[in-house]
Amino acid sequence: MKIFKKFLQILCICVLLGCITLVALYLYVKPDIPSVAVLKDVKLQTPMQVFTRDGALINQFGEKRRIPVKINDVPEQMRYAFLATEDNRFYEHYGIDPIGIVRSALVLISTGEKRQGASTITMQLARNFFLTREKAYIRKVKEIFIALHIEQLLTKDEIFELYLNKIELGNRAFGIGAAAQVYYGKALNELTLAQMAMIAGLPKAPSALNPIRNPERAKARRNVVLGRMLEEGYITQAEYSEATAAPITAKFHGAEIDLYAPYISEMVRAELVAMYGEDQAYNSGIKVYTSVESTVQAAAQQALRKNLYAYDMRHGYRGPEAYLWQHDNEPVPDNDTILTKLKAVNELADLHAAVVVEVQEQAMTVVNKEGEQLSIDWDGLKWARSYITSSRQSFAPKTAADILSPGAQIWYRYDDQGQIMLAQIPEASSALVSLDPKDGRIKAVVGGYSFEQSQYNRAVQAKRQVGSNIKPFIYSAALEHGYSLASIINDAPINHWDKSQGVAWRPKNSPDKYVGPIRVRRALAQSKNVVSVRLLRGVGVEATAEHLLKFGFIPQDIPKNETLALGSASLTPLELARGMSTFANGGNLIEPYFITEIRSNEGEVLFKAQPVVACSDEVRRKNEVLAEFAEFARTDQSISDDFEKQSEIDESLSEEPPKCAPRVISEQNAFLIADAMTSAIWGGGNWQHGNGWNGTGWRATKLKRRDLSGKTGTTNSSVDTWFSGFNKNVMATVWVGFDNPGNALGRTSYNNNLDKSQIFGAESGAKTAQPAWIDYMEVALADEPYAPIEPPEGLESVRIDLQTGLLSHNNDFSSRFEYFMKGTAPTRYAEKKRATIFEAQPQDDKKQETDELFESELF
Numbered sequence: 001m002k003i004f005k006k007f008l009q010i011l012c013i014c015v016l017l018g019c020i021t022l023v024a025l026y027l028y029v030k031p032d033i034p035s036v037a038v039l040k041d042v043k044l045q046t047p048m049q050v051f052t053r054d055g056a057l058i059n060q061f062g063e064k065r066r067i068p069v070k071i072n073d074v075p076e077q078m079r080y081a082f083l084a085t086e087d088n089r090f091y092e093h094y095g096i097d098p099i100g101i102v103r104s105a106l107v108l109i110s111t112g113e114k115r116q117g118a119s120t121i122t123m124q125l126a127r128n129f130f131l132t133r134e135k136a137y138i139r140k141v142k143e144i145f146i147a148l149h150i151e152q153l154l155t156k157d158e159i160f161e162l163y164l165n166k167i168e169l170g171n172r173a174f175g176i177g178a179a180a181q182v183y184y185g186k187a188l189n190e191l192t193l194a195q196m197a198m199i200a201g202l203p204k205a206p207s208a209l210n211p212i213r214n215p216e217r218a219k220a221r222r223n224v225v226l227g228r229m230l231e232e233g234y235i236t237q238a239e240y241s242e243a244t245a246a247p248i249t250a251k252f253h254g255a256e257i258d259l260y261a262p263y264i265s266e267m268v269r270a271e272l273v274a275m276y277g278e279d280q281a282y283n284s285g286i287k288v289y290t291s292v293e294s295t296v297q298a299a300a301q302q303a304l305r306k307n308l309y310a311y312d313m314r315h316g317y318r319g320p321e322a323y324l325w326q327h328d329n330e331p332v333p334d335n336d337t338i339l340t341k342l343k344a345v346n347e348l349a350d351l352h353a354a355v356v357v358e359v360q361e362q363a364m365t366v367v368n369k370e371g372e373q374l375s376i377d378w379d380g381l382k383w384a385r386s387y388i389t390s391s392r393q394s395f396a397p398k399t400a401a402d403i404l405s406p407g408a409q410i411w412y413r414y415d416d417q418g419q420i421m422l423a424q425i426p427e428a429s430s431a432l433v434s435l436d437p438k439d440g441r442i443k444a445v446v447g448g449y450s451f452e453q454s455q456y457n458r459a460v461q462a463k464r465q466v467g468s469n470i471k472p473f474i475y476s477a478a479l480e481h482g483y484s485l486a487s488i489i490n491d492a493p494i495n496h497w498d499k500s501q502g503v504a505w506r507p508k509n510s511p512d513k514y515v516g517p518i519r520v521r522r523a524l525a526q527s528k529n530v531v532s533v534r535l536l537r538g539v540g541v542e543a544t545a546e547h548l549l550k551f552g553f554i555p556q557d558i559p560k561n562e563t564l565a566l567g568s569a570s571l572t573p574l575e576l577a578r579g580m581s582t583f584a585n586g587g588n589l590i591e592p593y594f595i596t597e598i599r600s601n602e603g604e605v606l607f608k609a610q611p612v613v614a615c616s617d618e619v620r621r622k623n624e625v626l627a628e629f630a631e632f633a634r635t636d637q638s639i640s641d642d643f644e645k646q647s648e649i650d651e652s653l654s655e656e657p658p659k660c661a662p663r664v665i666s667e668q669n670a671f672l673i674a675d676a677m678t679s680a681i682w683g684g685g686n687w688q689h690g691n692g693w694n695g696t697g698w699r700a701t702k703l704k705r706r707d708l709s710g711k712t713g714t715t716n717s718s719v720d721t722w723f724s725g726f727n728k729n730v731m732a733t734v735w736v737g738f739d740n741p742g743n744a745l746g747r748t749s750y751n752n753n754l755d756k757s758q759i760f761g762a763e764s765g766a767k768t769a770q771p772a773w774i775d776y777m778e779v780a781l782a783d784e785p786y787a788p789i790e791p792p793e794g795l796e797s798v799r800i801d802l803q804t805g806l807l808s809h810n811n812d813f814s815s816r817f818e819y820f821m822k823g824t825a826p827t828r829y830a831e832k833k834r835a836t837i838f839e840a841q842p843q844d845d846k847k848q849e850t851d852e853l854f855e856s857e858l859f
Contacts, residue, residue, distance in 0.1 A: 045174070046285030046601055048272060050265045053596060056258035056294040059265035062282040065255070067177030069188060071161040077193055078176065080234035081200035082164065085225045087121040088232055090160070095122040095151035096144050122147040124203070125163045169199060170206035171252060183211060185253035193239060194246035197225040211250035219248055259294045261301070262451035263459065264442075267594055275607075285601025291441040291594045291609075299779035300432045300444035304734075305349060307772035308426040308449055309413070311736065314748045314759060316387030316394065318424055320408035321345075324355055330407075335371070341409070342369035349450045351423055356408040364400045366412065376412060380421040382753040390746030396753040425449075429739050431458035432772060433573045434732040434780060437581035439611040440590035440661075443730065443780065445574075456739070460574045463557065464737060467567035467765065468527045468696075469576060469713030469722045470548075472583060474565055475524050476665060476673050477547035478535040479821075485521040485676055486805035486818050486826065489531045492516060496562075507533050507566060510714070519805050521818070525679035525695035527712060529566055536565040550664040551579035552589050567715060576724060577733040583677070583709070584726040584789060585614035587670035588661040615660035617667065617792075623657045667792035668821050674726075674789045675819060677709035681725075684802075686813035691802065696766050700725065700774055705781065707788040710773075712765030717744040721763060723770040728787040730780050734769040795819050801830035 047062025071079075083090055089097055097120050119127070126146035150159060169179040179199045180188050191199075198211055201221035211218035223244050230240045268288050272281040280286070324341060325332055333341075338355050345353040354366035354374070362378035384403045386394035397403050403422070404410065413423040426449050434443040447457030456462070479485075491514045496505045509529050523531035536544050545560045553575060559568050571579075578592055591612055598607040615623070680695035697710040710725030719741060724733040737745065745763035759767045791797075800818045801808040807829040808815035 045283040047283070048269070048281055048286045048288065050268045050288045050290060052259060052261075052290055052292050052294040052297065054294050055289075057256060058259050058261040058290070058292075058294075058297075059257065059269075060255045061265075061269050064174045064283070065172050065178040065182060066165065066174045067181060068165050068175065068285075069161075069177040071157050071164070073188065074161075074164060074176065075189055075191070075196065077229075077235070078188065078191070078196040078200065079160070080229055080232070081196050081225055082121075084228040084232045084234055085200050086124070086203065087119075088228075090121050091156055093120060095147035096120060119143065120147065121163050122150050122159055125159060125166065126150060128163075128166050128168075167203050168206050169202045170210045171212065181256060182253055183250040185256070192243070192246065193235065194222065194226075194243040195249070197229070197243060198222045198248075198250065201225045211248055212252055215248040215250075218250070259298055261292065261297050262455075263447035263457050264290055264292050264297070264445050264594060266451070266455065266457065267445070267460070271595060272598075286606070287599045287601070288595060289597040289599070291596050292444055296434065296776070296780045297444045300434060300446050300776050303772045303775035303779075304430050304432050304446045305449060306416075306775060307734075307736070307769075308428055308430055309423065310759070310771065311428055311745070311763070311768060312424060312426045313383045314393075314751065315390060315746065317384035317403065317422070318387045318427075320356075320404060320410050321353075322409045323407045324409060325407035326405065332407075335367075338367060339369060339371055342367075345369070345409075346452070348425060348453055350413050351411040351425065352413065354410055354412055356404050356406050356410060359400050359404065359406060362400055364404060366410065368412075374412070374420060376420050376422055380412075380415075380419055383751065384422055385751060385753075390744060391748075393749055393751075396751050425453070427738070428736060428745065429454075429458060430734065430736045430769075430772065431462065431573045432732065432734045432776060433459045433577050434730060434776065435577050435581055435590075435592055436729065437584035437590065437614065437726060437731045438729070439613045440578070440581070440592040441596075441611065442574075442592055442594045444732075444776070445594070454739075458573070458735065458739075460572055462735070462739075463570040463572050463575075464720045464735060464741065465567055465570050465715045466576055466722060467713035467715040467720060468529075468532075469580075469711055469724055469733075469765075470564070470567040470569055471524060471527060471532050472673050472677060472711055473548050473551060473579065474532050474535055474544060475520065475676070476583075476669055477539050477544045478520070479669050479672055480547060480665070481539045481543065482824075483520060483535065483538070484805075484818075484820050484824050485519065485672055486800050486820070487520045488517045488805045489520060489523060489534050490516065491518045491523065491528050491531055494530050494533055505562070507562075517803075519802070521676045521679055522684060522693065524673075524676045524711075525683065526693065527680075527696045532565040533562055536562060550589070551582055553579060567713060573733045573735050576722070577731055580711075580724045580726060580733065581731045582664060583670045583674040584728060584731055585661075585670070586616065586667045586789075586792065587663050587665040588614035589664045590614060590661045610659065612659045612661040615658060619658065620660055620663075623660060666794075668794045671789055671791055671795065672819055672821075674709045675791075677711055677725075678706070680712070681708055681710050682706065684816070689813040691813060697723065697725070697770060699766060699770055700777075702774060703777060703781065705786070707786050708777075709789070710770075712770060714764040718746065718763040718768070719744050721745060721765045721768040723765050723773045725773055725777070727781075727784075728789050729784055730777065732773055732776055732780065734773045734776070736769045736772070791819060794822055796822050796825055798825050800826065804830045806830040 045062070045064050046066045046068060047060045047064065049057060050059045051057055087097070123143045126143050165175040165177070168174055169176070171182050173179040173182040176199055177188060179202070180186050180191055183199065184191060184195055198218060201218070201224065202209055204221070208214060209218050209221045226235070226240050226243050229235045230237065268290060272286065272288060324338065342353050342355065347353055352368055354368045356364050356366050358365040362381070364376050364381070366374050366376060368374060381400055381403055382397065385396050388394055411423040411425065413421050415421050429448055431448065432444065432446045435441065436443055445459050447459045448454050491509070493514060494507050507529050514530070518528065518531060541560055541562060541564065545558050545564065548558050549555060553569070553571065557570050558564065574592060578590065581590055582588060593609050593611055595607070596609045597605060600606055680697040681700045683692065683694045683698060685691040685693050696712040700708060700710055707727040708725055709727070710723065713722030720735065720737040722733065722735050726732070745768055747762040748760045750760045751758060761767070797817050797819050799808050799811070799815050800806060801810070801815055806826045809829060809832050
């Protein structure tokens with residue numbers, strides 16, 4: 001009995017000392033223990049996601065990959081996998097597991113090493129949120145106290161959910177949602193038991209047990225997890241056997257991108273960082289909805305690449321990237337060596353690396369980096385005559401051996417029909433931007449061939465000379481100063497002596513052909529350089545430059561000399577598209593925008609675009625009346641006192657009127673220029689009666705839409721080429737050139753291996769830029785109704801004589817109806833004469849190619 005009492009006394013003393021020790025420890029570490037109340041309103045670091053207007057994910061930015069999941073959405077077997085491995089008594093203890101602590105202590109006493117941490121899921125959560133992974137006793141003490149606090153504050157399911165979303169699982173994946181995507185490219189409910197067990201085995205050592213880097217160690221750890229699940233009765237023996245026999249299938253998967261659009265997403269990233277700072281932008285789960293539409297954005301990217309390939313192919317093949325072996329007496333590397341070389345190649349855009357292993361008469365066999373043998377037949381090879389310079393190509397090849405030999409490391413791609421084509425990385429650059437001219441919404445933007453090759457966004461950053469794309473603005477100034485579309489200007493050479501320079505300035509048409517007196521409409525459609533210069537002189541350089549500034553251009557980009565008439569101004573594609581939109585929307589200067597909405601991780605709207613819109617004069621008048629009415633109602637006391645009248649006023653003002661973009665030119669001026677630009681596509685006259693003519697943009701007739709207006713542009717020596725075109729709903733501008741402004745795009749000769757539809761001759765806006773515009777617009781307009789720009793009030797339409805621009809009595813091919821601002825139509829009639837019948841001139845392909853002619857150059 002005495003011994004028993006002594007034992008009780010010692011036990012009580014030990015308990016008391018233990019309690020005192022715990023209190024002392026708590027008081028010691030209390031200043032360093034963070035408040036766990038933040039867990040009630042925890043915001044997990046979640047990357048920023050960028051979407052198209054129609055909800056397709058185009059990119060995400062952030063240091064950590066995380067896809068938060070709710071506990072009820074976690075498959076039961078995955079929960080069991082973590083519980084069996086990490087803390088099987090999780091739902092029974094209060095944050096710390098005494099049995100686990102005793103077991104860990106015994107291991108420490110027997111081995112002298114801290115092999116087992118005895119950490120519960122709650123303690124791991126405490127460490128993940130508030131502490132480090134350092135193996136130190138004081139850290140473990142803090143971990144225990146924080147875990148006890150967490151258990152008082154949150155339910156078990158809340159703790160488990162936070163743990164599953166917070167835990168690090170390697171390859172920058174945090175949480176099981178991200179791990180399922182990173183390792184398997186799947187959602188949680190699509191994972192197999194073996195894959196769930198693989199993920200559940202990662203918390204112990206995310207790097208060392210990574211199934212991508214260390215598949216064997218990862219497999220062993222997975223089987224340990226499966227064994228624990230079997231022991232605890234979470235799975236059957238059959239399930240265990242099947243899962244342990246499963247192969248390792250993990251490989252790296254990027255974010256689940258629906259449409260890769262890097263240029264627009266980079267614009268968003270830079271904007272969000274500027275708005276919110278890096279930490280909030282990258283880690284708070286912001287969702288950004290852009291203005292681009294997934295279908296037309298994809299079409300823009302494809303059109304730009306296809307067009308650059310076409311340019312590159314007609315200028316010739318520059319040869320393979322390298323030769324792995326080159327001569328018959330050189331040993332051929334084994335298959336593993338070839339594949340190793342290929343796997344080290346970084347592929348760009350839709351180009352694939354391969355090595356030529358056999359050359360037949362008019363075909364060749366290649367091996368790609370997956371080890372597949374593919375055949376490139378003659379249709380994919382025959383374009384590849386040798387490149388000499390940008391303006392010279394060698395003879396058309398007759399056999400595959402004229403192009404390549406075995407050992408060549410090459411690029412290949414698939415064309416629109418799925419045909420394998422020999423390819424090369426384009427050296428020329430391009431940009432495409434498309435707007436809704438009614439409100440400035442960017443529908444699509446592509447800043448170059450490949451974002452991986454160059455992150456320079458040419459659509460919004462590259463200022464290049466615009467060539468004849470400036471002419472619609474020059475002609476708009478002319479209409480403001482008394483000219484009309486029927487005005488006759490002399491299309492004849494100019495020889496202007498510059499006394500200060502001691503030289504003569506001789507601007508020329510391109511080609512160097514002149515037709516004498518010509519109407520303004522036709523001169524714009526055929527891009528007559530000398531007419532543009534004469535109009536500039538008629539208006540005055542200063543007045544013309546001031547008029548151009550109305551379209552949002554920067555003064556320093558608009559030279560105040562006569563070269564302005566030929567396009568010496570330097571603009572970005574976006575600036576040009578914005579200016580051109582003024583003709584499409586009735587004379588309003590819209591503001592381009594690319595973010596429509598920003599939402600928080602919880603769905604709260606943080607930002608919503610409120611663009612200014614192109615308003616008609618009627619809407620503007622209504623807005624002015626409403627504003628005056630509201631001001632009158634606020635200041636007139638008698639109305640304020642009349643409850644019924646005030647209710648009527650409030651009701652009339654309940655609809656917020658649109659914010660109107662500033663009108664910079666009249667509706668009439670905008671319509672006349674847009675209408676004249678339709679002639680650049682459809683031409684004029686009558687081919688059957690000998691007076692038909694093409695505009696420079698005639699290739700766009702392929703779209704079979706009469707509601708399109710367009711303008712080509714080419715600078716001196718074809719350094720920069722452009723095409724801009726629109727209807728009432730879609731505006732698009734394409735630029736093609738080299739990043740080095742000193743490099744000319746050159747010219748090509750006819751390739752005997754290709755069909756008659758091929759493009760050849762000097763590069764120009766019509767040949768080099770317009771094909772991409774046509775391909776893009778074919779998709780962008782597919783679901784768009786016919787949308788011509790309707791003539792506004794204040795115009796009149798009269799029949800004029802095509803030769804003189806005067807009124808016409810004739811109702812035949814020698815006349816047409818023309819629009820005039822009221823009061824500016826001619827009052828005299830052309831001399832009545834019998835119409836001359838000319839022999840019909842067929843509009844065959846070669847004639848069209850010759851008649852393209854009228855493309856402008858900067859001199």
